[in-house]
Amino acid sequence: MELSSSHDRADVVIVGAGPAGAVAARRFVEDGFSVVCIEQGDWPDYSRSHVADEYLELSAGKEWNPQPTVRRSFSDYPIDTSRSDVEPLIWNGVGGSAVMYAGIWMRLMPSDFRVRSLDGVADDWPLSYEDLAPFYERIERDFGVSGYPGDPAFPDIDSYPMKAAPIGPHGRMMAEAHNRLGWHWWPGSNAIATEDYRNQGACVQRGACMWGCINKAKASPDVTHWPDLLTQGVRLITRAVAQEIETDAAGRATAVVYTGDDGVTRRQEADVVVVAANGLGTPRLLQLSTSTRFPNGLANGSGLVGKRLMMHPFATVVGVFDDKLDPWKGVWGQPVYSLEFYETVKERGFVRGAKWNVTPTGGPQAMTAAFPWGGSEIWGEGFHDTVRDRLGHSLAWGIVAEDLPEEHNRVELDHSTRDRAGLPGVRMTYRTSQNTKDLLAFNVERASESLREAGAKETIVAPMIRETGWHILGTATMGEDAASSVVDQWGRAHEVPNLIIVDGSTWPTSSGMNPTPTIAAFSLRAIEHAVTERRSQAVSS
Amino acid sequence: MTAAELTAAERSKLAAVADLLIPRASGMPSASEALVHEEFIDRVFSVRPDLADGVRSGLADIADPLPASFPELQARALPRVRALAEAVTAAYFLNPQVAQLVGYRKRSVIPIRFDEDLDALVSSVNARGPIYRPTP
Helix, strand or coil: CECCCHHHCEEEEEECCCHHHHHHHHHHHHCCCCEEEECCCECCCHHHCCCCCCCHHHHHCCCCCCCHHHHCCCCCCCEEEEEECCCECCCCECCHHHHCCCCECCCCCHHHHEHHHHHCCCCECCCCHHHHHHHHHHHHHHCCCEECCCCCCCCCCCCCCEECCCCHHHHHHHHHHHHHHCCCCEECCECECCCCECCECCCCCCCCHHHCCCCCCECCHHHHCHHHHHHCCCEEECCCEEEEEEECCCCCEEEEEEECCCCCEEEEEEEEEEECCHHHHHHHHHHHCCCCCCCCCCCCCCCCCCECCECCCEEEEEEECCCCCCCCCCCCCCCEEECCCCCCCHHHCCCCCEEEEEEECCCCHHHHCHHHHCCCCCCCCCHHHHHHHHCCCEEEEEEEECCCCCCCCEEEEEEEEECCCCCEEEEEEECCCHHHHHHHHHHHHHHHHHHHHCCCCEEEEECCCCCCECCCECCCCECCCCCCCCECCCCEECCCCCEEECCHHHCCCCCCCCCHHHHHHHHHHHHHHHHHHHHHHHHHC | CCCCCCCHHHHHHHHHHHHHHCCCECCECCCCCCCHHHHHHHHHHHHCCCHHHHHHHHHHHCCCCCCCCHHHHHHCCCCCHHHHHHHHHHHHHHCHHHHHHHCCCCCCCCCCCCCCCHHHHCHHHHHCCCCCCCCC
16 A cells, blocks of 8 residues: 655545535635545536537436436446435535535525424434524525525525526416415525626526536536635545545544555545545445444444435426426526425324425426326327427426434445445445325325416326435434434544544434535534634644 | 447338337427438437447337337337337437427526516515424
8 A cells, every 4th residue: 555655644634525525625724724635536527518409308318317327437336226215316526416416505494403302203403503504604605505585484594695596487386376375485595606606607597407507607516616725725636436544543533545546545644534425425434444443334333324314205296387487497496495394283194394396397308208207108199299288388396305314224335346446335225214205295295286276287296206316314423422323513423533524424314405505504514613623722732 | 330320220110110109290290200210319329329229129129010009019018118219209309390399409598687576476475474493
C-alpha cells in the first residue's frame, strides 16, 4: 500500500461529494481547515445532456437514469435488490444524487422530529425543528432556493432567496380545486433558480430538471458548491473508491484508505473523518471498516449500522383532463404541493402521513410507458387516440409516504459481488410495513378525489412504484443513547468521536418530505459544531 | 455494419411488426409510413445503442407467420415485445412529421414570468391558519 506523505495529511477527509459532503467541505474550508474529499464517481458531463433536443426521453432511459442497475456506470457498486420492495435511485459522482433529483425543496415539519412524543411510535430525533431552522435558512441561500414564503404548514418560513417559479396552468388548476375542497396547497419550493443567482442560471422551464439541466438552474453541488470549493483549496479526488476507515489504538479515526483511478491504493490521513456516502454507501463503508477493536464494523457497538432502512414508498395518481395543460412547460418536480394529509389523524387507522406534489407526466414517449399509466399496453388500434388524450392533458400527484424504521429492513455487505476496486457490494432487505401501505392507500384515494374535483375525466393509480427509491434513510441512526443509536445529534459516532456522519443515514425517522434540505442543514449544523469544538480545543491547548 | 445496425431482413420484419403496434389511424401515419424501420430506428440506436439487442431479440421471438393484429401479438405473450414496442414508439415520435402532428418535438426555452396573484390564490389557505402541530 502506498502511504500518503506527511504534507498530504489533511485536517479533514470527507467521503462523498454529494450535498452532505459538499456542505461539510464548505463549512470546514471557510474556517481555514484543509479538506480532502474522496469521491467514487466523476463530474456530471452536461455535454451529454439531451434536454434541449428531441432525444430527451430516450436519454432519460439510460445515461440519465437514476437507477444504477439500469445506468451501469463505472462508479456504481453492485446492489442486490432481490429482497427489496423498492429499487434504490442514486447517482455516484460530484454533486451526488442531487445531479438527478428534481430539486424539490421541503423542510421537515416540527412533528417530524417528535414522532415518539406525538404519535407513540419510532423515536424522537435528539434535535428539534427549532434547532435546525437557522441552518435551513442558510442552506436555502447556498442552494439557490425559490419559493413563496408564509406556508402555514411551517412555523417560520418568512423568505426565500428567489421568487417561486410559475405554478403553470396545471398547478393553478389543482390549487383552485384544493381551495374549493378546503384543502391545503402551496406554491412549490424548489432548489431551482428563477433568476441568475451565484453559479446558477435562471430556469428556462424546459421541464427537464432530472436529466441534465444544462443552464444549471437546478441546485446540485457540482454547480452550487464544488467550483468554489476547488478555488478555496479543497482537494477533490474523483474516481476514488473508499475501502475502509482506519482507527488507532485509542479508537479514533486516522485515515481513509482508497483506491484511485490509477488502481493504486492510498491512505488519506486526517484529524477528522466525515462520511457522506448516503444511506447505502455509508453503512457499507462502516461495515467494511472492521478491526480488532471494531470486529462488527466501525461505530457499530449498537449493532444498528445498516439497520432501520427507510425508503419512502411512493405512489402516483394521474388525472387526464379535457383542457390543454402542457405541464412540462415549467419546473418538473413541484409547481405546487399539498400537506393536507401529512399529520397523524387517529381515526384514519394509521400513523403519520404523506406529502403530495404536482408533477408533469412528460412527452409522447412517456405517454406509453408502464409508469405511471398502470402497465396496460396501449399499442394497436387505440394507440393514437390514447396518446392524444394524455399528451399535454395529464398531470400527476406524486405521493411521498412516511416510512417508519424497522430493524429487519437493512443494508448488508454482499460478498458474492465485487465493485471495480474488488470490494463487496451491498444487499438490501426492505419490506414495506402495513402502516405505510395503509397510509398510501388512504392518500391515493384522497389524491383521486382531488383530481376529480379539478375536473379529471379519468384517474389512473400507480399504487406503489418499485423504481422510486430516491430517499435512502436511517442506516446509521442518530440518538442520545450509544446502545440504541450510531451517532449523536452532531453526527458524531458515539464510539469514534472524530468520525462524523452527515448524510440521510443518520435519520431516526424518515418524515414524508424530500430529504435533501434536511440532509444539508443537518450537515451544516454538525460541522459548525465540530468547527466550534475544535476551535475551543485549540484555544484551550 | 455496426452491432447497432439492423439487417435488411430485420428492417423488413420491423416494418411489419411496427405497423401492428402503431397502425395508420386517427389522421396519423403508420409506423412504417413514418420510416420507423429505417432512419428513425437508426437515430434511436445512435443515442441508445443498448436498445439494439432488445429490438433484435424481440423481433426474433416473433415467429412466422406474423400476427395479423396487435391483440394477436399480445396473445403470444412474448416477454421481450415490450422493449421492442418502446423502441418503435421512440423512433416514431422522432419523425418530425409525427412530432408536428402530435404538437411536441422537444422542450423549448420559456422565460419566467412570475405569478402576480399568489396572495389572492393562497388567501383561503392562510385563512384556515397553521396546520402544523407545535412540538415540545
